[in-house]
Amino acid sequence: MLVTNVKSRPQYQQLRFDASGRFHLFIGQGEGGLAFQRVRPELPDSAEISVIYTGESLTGCDLSEEVSGCGWRQLTLLPTQVDALQLLDEVLAKSVMGIRLYVAGSEGFIGVAEQVAARYNLQSDELQREHQGSSARRVYCVHCQTSRDDVTTNIVVCRGCGRHLLVRDHYSRRLAAFMGVMADAEAPGCLPELCEVYE
Amino acid sequence: MKTVDSIEVVVTAIEEVTPLIKRFTLRQIAGGGLPPFSGGCHVTVVMRGGERTFRNPYSLLSSPRNLDSYEIAVRRDDQGRGGSLFMHESVTVGTRLEISHPINLFPLSKLARKQILIAGGVGITPILAMIDDLSAGPISWELHYSMRGHEHAFFGNWLTGQHGDRVRLYDTSAGQRIDFATLVARQPLGTHLYVCGPGPMIADALASARAAGWPESHLHVEQFAPPPAGEAFEVHLATSGKTVQVSAEQSLLEALEAAGIEAPYLCRSGACGRCELNVVELDGELLHNDHWLTAEDRLSGTKIMPCVSRSKCRRLVLDW
Numbered sequence: 001m002l003v004t005n006v007k008s009r010p011q012y013q014q015l016r017f018d019a020s021g022r023f024h025l026f027i028g029q030g031e032g033g034l035a036f037q038r039v040r041p042e043l044p045d046s047a048e049i050s051v052i053y054t055g056e057s058l059t060g061c062d063l064s065e066e067v068s069g070c071g072w073r074q075l076t077l078l079p080t081q082v083d084a085l086q087l088l089d090e091v092l093a094k095s096v097m098g099i100r101l102y103v104a105g106s107e108g109f110i111g112v113a114e115q116v117a118a119r120y121n122l123q124s125d126e127l128q129r130e131h132q133g134s135s136a137r138r139v140y141c142v143h144c145q146t147s148r149d150d151v152t153t154n155i156v157v158c159r160g161c162g163r164h165l166l167v168r169d170h171y172s173r174r175l176a177a178f179m180g181v182m183a184d185a186e187a188p189g190c191l192p193e194l195c196e197v198y199e
Numbered sequence: 200m201k202t203v204d205s206i207e208v209v210v211t212a213i214e215e216v217t218p219l220i221k222r223f224t225l226r227q228i229a230g231g232g233l234p235p236f237s238g239g240c241h242v243t244v245v246m247r248g249g250e251r252t253f254r255n256p257y258s259l260l261s262s263p264r265n266l267d268s269y270e271i272a273v274r275r276d277d278q279g280r281g282g283s284l285f286m287h288e289s290v291t292v293g294t295r296l297e298i299s300h301p302i303n304l305f306p307l308s309k310l311a312r313k314q315i316l317i318a319g320g321v322g323i324t325p326i327l328a329m330i331d332d333l334s335a336g337p338i339s340w341e342l343h344y345s346m347r348g349h350e351h352a353f354f355g356n357w358l359t360g361q362h363g364d365r366v367r368l369y370d371t372s373a374g375q376r377i378d379f380a381t382l383v384a385r386q387p388l389g390t391h392l393y394v395c396g397p398g399p400m401i402a403d404a405l406a407s408a409r410a411a412g413w414p415e416s417h418l419h420v421e422q423f424a425p426p427p428a429g430e431a432f433e434v435h436l437a438t439s440g441k442t443v444q445v446s447a448e449q450s451l452l453e454a455l456e457a458a459g460i461e462a463p464y465l466c467r468s469g470a471c472g473r474c475e476l477n478v479v480e481l482d483g484e485l486l487h488n489d490h491w492l493t494a495e496d497r498l499s500g501t502k503i504m505p506c507v508s509r510s511k512c513r514r515l516v517l518d519w
């Protein structure tokens with residue numbers, strides 16, 4: 001089976017305000033906005049908080065209005081995930097010790113945000129992750145090193161090299177992706193039945 | 200009794216580096232290179248002085264790149280239990296000692312983006328070897344070293360000579376103090392803090408860092424405090440059926456060792472968790488002095504760290 005008990009898949013939690021931090025940075029995408037709406041009432045008024053959100057998502061779930069409606073002192077809305085992650089990088093470069101980072105959204109988004117955070121040596125007690133929305137997988141082609149993060153099927157065509165990839169249950173934290181390996185390497189053209197498995 | 204993995208060494212040089220601190224150079228009797236180590240390592244030195252055997256942990260201060268000899272520094276403590284006095288008075292060049300393999304409970308983070316080292320007094324020893332590691336690498340670092348008076352500035356002066364303004368010295372006899380709140384306030388992400396020194400200094404440094412929001416994963420502490428004395432009691436070992444008397448001056452671990460029992464340990468200072476033993480029965484209360492057990496462990500009354508903790512009771516029964 002492909003989807004049972006993925007041991008290497010990261011464990012997510014529900015975002016909770018961490019009072020031991022001095023600065024709190026929330027970054028989210030798509031359905032991640034639901035996590036922000038839920039956590040907003042538990043945030044103390046005195047806390048220094050900033051929020052980065054993008055409505056861009058595979059599922060078309062743009063919660064920009066709802067997130068804005070929560071009343072943040074510092075909110076940046078951006079059109080794409082790439083913009084949001086770019087801003088995350090810039091903010092972390094200027095930040096000082098005492099920050100807590102809260103990430104909410106799809107697995108692919110969380111994975112890339114964690115990679116950015118790792119460049120600044122943010123460790124597990126400075127970083128929380130909440131998975132919301134699609135469980136589409138970010139898949140890394142082991143043949144041509146191209147990734148795509150909208151994979152909901154067991155077999156996918158690589159955008160880099162055109163191979164049919166079988167999506168393995170092995171998740172690499174370093175690459176923030178599941179491994180995709182050529183599905184018909186043994187017998188070219190002979191592919192298992194395609195099915196939707198990770199909506 | 201000699202433990203399996205100990206190393207027999209001979210003292211080849213002794214140097215009085217301050218009025219209170221002596222530096223000892225140790226070479227392996229068997230010849231050849233000593234085991235490799237990294238900055239922050241300590242060894243446990245076994246001192247057989249008359250009727251009592253002391254096992255004291257000392258940090259390795261020499262360069263990890265030199266394995267011909269190890270160096271340790273011992274601060275004389277006239278009020279202490281006798282280990283440091285033994286080193287100062289009974290050990291001479293040519294004395295043979297037994298040491299454990301080096302163990303690192305105070306390692307440098309490899310992923311850090313900046314390292315801040317803080318030392319007080321003889322707490323500089325592990326940090327000397329850490330600086331040796333750091334000076335060979337790309338990560339930026341700084342040292343804040345507080346000591347009392349010029350006659351205690353040997354290591355400080357040496358470090359300043361080697362590393363210039365990466366090193367800041369604070370002379371407490373001139374009222375100079377490390378301003379921890381300012382120091383931790385605006386450090387870039389990925390900064391790690393390492394503190395080794397007297398208890399109150401460690402407490403200040405940690406309190407300031409936590410107040411500024413530093414997470415525990417970036418805070419590193421090393422402290423070798425002697426096990427507190429207390430009242431005598433008796434331990435009974437349920438599995439082996441042995442009974443051992445713990446005197447007022449002895450730690451529980453030392454009493455077990457004196458009775459020929461090879462109880463496990465690494466740090467001998469209540470920090471590493473290695474020596475944990477299970478309590479089966481007790482007719483009094485446990486006096487915990489470790490930094491290892493959780494609040495729940497303590498409440499349960501079923502665990503004890505014999506390297507630093509004891510019991511106020513007549514008889515303690517351990518599952519051993």
Ligand code: FES
Nearest residue numbers: 467471472474506
């Ligand atoms: S030996 Fe490390 S806690 Fe006792």
